[in-house]
Amino acid sequence: MITRVLVANRGEIARRVFATCRRLGIGCVAVHSDADAGLPFVAEADVAVRLEGNAPADTYLRGDLVIEAAKRSGADAIHPGYGFLSENADFARAVEAAGLIWIGPSPESIEAMGSKIEAKRLMKAAGVPVLEAADGELPVLIKASAGGGGRGMRVVRRAEDLAPERAAAEAEAASAFGDGTVFLEPYVERSRHVEVQVVGNGRGDVLVLGERDCSVQRRHQKVVEEAPAAAVPGDVVDALHEAARQAAAAIDYRGAGTVEFLHDPDTQRFFFLEMNTRLQVEHPVTELVWGVDLVELQIAVAEAWASGAALGFSRGDGQPQRHAIEVRLYAEDADYTPQSGRLLTLEIDHDVAFGVGAGGERGVRVDSGFASGTEVGTHYDAMLAKVIAWAPSREQAIRQLVAALRGARIHGVVTNRDHLVDILRSPEFVADEVTTSWLESASLGPESAADSGPSGRVEVVAGALMLAADHAARRTVQGGVPAAWRNVTSQPQRTTFEGHEPVEWWGTRDGFVVDGVTVLEVSPTHARLEVDGVVTQTRGQWSDTAPGTPRELWVDGPALSACLREVPRFTDPADAVATGSLLAPMPGTVVRVAVAASDEVEAGAVVLVLEAMKMQHTVTAPHAGTVTEINVEPGAQVASGEVLAVVTEGES
Template sequence: MITSVLVANRGEIACRIVRTCRELGIRTVTVHSDADENALHARVADATVRLPGAAPAETYLRADLIVKAALDAGADAIHPGYGFLSENPAFARAVLDAGLVWIGPPPEAIEAMASKTRAKKLMGLEALPLHKVTEDDLPVLVKAAAGGGGRGMRVVRDLAALEDELTAARAEALSAFGDGEVFVEPYVEGGRHVEVQILADSHGTVWPLGTRDCSLQRRHQKVVEEAPAPGLTSELTDSLYAMAVRAARAVDYVGAGTVEFLVSGDTAHFLEMNTRLQVEHPVTEAVFGVDLVALQIRVAEGCALEALENDPPRAQGHAIEARLYAEDPAHAWAPQTGTLHRLTVPDGVRLDTGYADGDPIGVHYDPMLAKVVAHAPTRAEALRKLAAALERADIHGPTTNRDLLVRSLRHEEFTTARMDTGFYDRHLPALTGSAPDPYAPLAAALAAAHGRSRFGGWRNLPSQPQVKRYAVAGEEHEVHYQHTRQGLTAEGVRVVRATSDLVILEVDGVQRRFEVSRYGDQVHVNNTTLTALPRFPDPTAHHAPGSLLAPMPGTVVRVAEGLSEGAQVEEGQPLLWLEAMKMEHRITAPATGTLTALHAVPGRQVQVGALLAVVQAPL
């Protein structure tokens, strides 16, 4: 019996594993980098061990330090979570060689599936259908052989761009995974990403635990997942189950894993096998009523699945998961940093997170804040429940993708299950273009005015309206209000009530409530985030036309080959790349002209707003 587990991970998945271990009566140990010293996963475990440094290569990717931490802390097993070392066969062997229990598949199974190119060859021998590239297969997808999460992936629609995209993909894959091998496969327009959850024991039993659809993706990373995958025929579902079981048996798989397919119509092709727990595993747990982490632990202890149940559990209802990211979808999905002041969701949905109120969101790791999961008897009910929960959630801090998620879940193409992996390519502008609540700046101003009114805001003599300025979604709003005998009045709207944290306005005979929270210059009014502006703009806050400013804090990883001051550049030409929160972000020329200044140097860390370069357009 396992008595103590070290979780070789961080953030949301580490907290989630700790939660199950506590329910099973198992002691927990976590590891933390210096950047994560006060992170939630370091606080909730029974013990935690420091990994000196901040970069993943120095910390969460150091197999030797993690095994030593487990031994020093008295753990007898290691759970790798997902990402980092979870699919590293050398790490699995090191855990076993140290006499510890590895809560995962055998190293040989991980190794067989670790490279997508080797995995495809192996599955071809098992007669699983594969995509094959021909000269006429444009567009194609360039993919990293050793990793996932959208890194090292490029869609190429023009043959002339293939060589440059191969070079870029190799560089990103090498940086992210330490392996620059890439391969090319056909890119299927309108394809769906469908996967099968499997669970296998060491006694020869393999359970297929339903399908999941993960087609809503940005930058080849999943955003919304659901179980079961909607719209599949029973014949196709049975075929996917059979192929997933065959793939597991081909490598003598043990534990939880996922076999991924590209589905087009009634045809499915093998993509890859993830030899670990998936980020989206909660939707399967909700539908089948199981705890996959608990089952992983029992399988690692040698338990036979048939000893738990004679048959695989049966699916009940529908579950949908949305990944909440600290990012700005309207501006190239730029990751955001800062303090997460508050994160709460209504009762009735599941929240998996690695953050607590007041925690900082840094630059070193993935920008995912949480996963919100809704389960209901039908897909339509689960959709409605999840969209409403996200809409009513309190998310105070940096910009997030919350509004995008709500609009995605209510989009006709998604509600009718006609989505595919190109959903955001088609609909992103419409999904990010909605205006914020027009009464939010007024509510913010009235709440601020209430605080001052306690010190004598009303005067017997008539006075000019007070003015406050706010920035909302890049636009400036000026609000006028007055203190009168009747209380606060504002812009023809009846103020029913105004306190420092609650404003009630009557608009066209309907009373509306606005909850107001302040954190320095940042004001949250219901779902709208505002920034209080000084009454008079700072005349020194100015950059020359054509200035390229860092859209996020990060590290300059590359500058375009041969680029130097004085070079002629074209509008949209890639100039440099920033790495932030595990993703590379391309910075392009804002106009055709001359590069008059280049301040970006590979390896240099920059803050948001830092001047990277200047491109001067012809007069």
């Protein structure tokens, strides 16, 4: 029997495993980098061990340090989570060689499926259909052989783009997985991504726990996942389950794993993509639909294998009666650029966390690695939380998930929350007519939803009044004078926030006056306004900004939850940058500079490449012109907003 588990991972992943371990009476050990020392998973563990890595981004890849931490902390088993060392066969062997129980598949299974090239060969031999690219075929998808999550993946539609895109994919794969090997496969333009959850006992017995649809993707990273895959016909689902069973049985798979397929809805054919020999990020939808705890199954399989027994599987007949949908809440902007900073507030109403006690026919589950007041760094993936809703029907699950996201209070960093709401409310998603390429061209936004609702103007007005009330509350003299009060009023006050129309208002003896709005109550953090007989409540939270800098107010109202940044009346010349300046979109490391000073470049030409959170981001020329400044070199660490280069428009 396992008594103490070390989780060789971080954040939400570690907390998820800890939740099951506590319910089973198993002790928990966390390992962490210096950058993660303040996150909740460290404080919640029974024992925490600091890993002395060379750099935060590589700390969790040091298998020797992890095994040493397990010995020092008294752990008798290691759970790899997902990501980092979870699919490293050498690490699995080292764990077992150290006399510890490995809560994962055999090293041989990891190796068999760890190389996507070798995995395809094995699956083809086992009779599972696979995708194969013919010479010269376009479009193709470049994929990293040793990993996933969108890293090391590129779609190539033109022959001349193949070489540079392959080089970029190899560099990204080497950085993310330590292996730059890539391969090509045909790119199916209209496809769905469907995967099957399996659990094996290592002796050929495989339990199939349904399928998940993960077709809503951006840059080959999953955004929304759901179970079951409602749009796939029943006979195709049955065939997918059987193919997944064959794939797992072919390698005597042990533990939880996922077999991923590409489904062509036009032909109802499907093809093997890869097998992830670990727990998946989207595993909660399977747990909520089937009423299982996949981490508990992993532990049971590992204990049985360690004792020499064969764990048998039993599950009643019938189909799941629930539908579950998961979204990944990221700290990122509208261009999918990762964001960093301190989370002032992270509050999402939910019924359960990490699956513990997920009963009832409907509810909301939240799995998060962060909490209010914690720091979102630049070294790791920018996912803040997974928000999952389950209900008797798909339509009800969508409605519950939208309500949970809209009602959430998330302050301090820009997130994709509104983007997720737009996806869930879009007619294509509601009708379940999406494909893996849908999000790239989808027209999303509140106006695309069936009930677009109010515009958010009331929240902007509320923000302007809260700003005035805050200024008045901060005064050290004449505290009894109403905000913005004048003996002779010649014109209204004007408050402008970035991206919004100015708000005009008056300060009177009796309070604030705004045309078309009845101001019922205002404080620095709250406003109650009435428009056309409808009363709305808006809450606000102020960011900590340096003296003399524009104020930032995070507002939450019925139609808008966003950060309002005050536009100053006058611009400080020191804050101005030259026309054509290329600013760092995020903190990161410069990995390549493609031009030199005085070079002539075309619009869209690559100027340099940044790496942040194991992803590479290309910075291009905004227009044709001359490179007049290059302020960085490869290896340089840059801050968000830093001037990297200047491209002056026109000829030199």
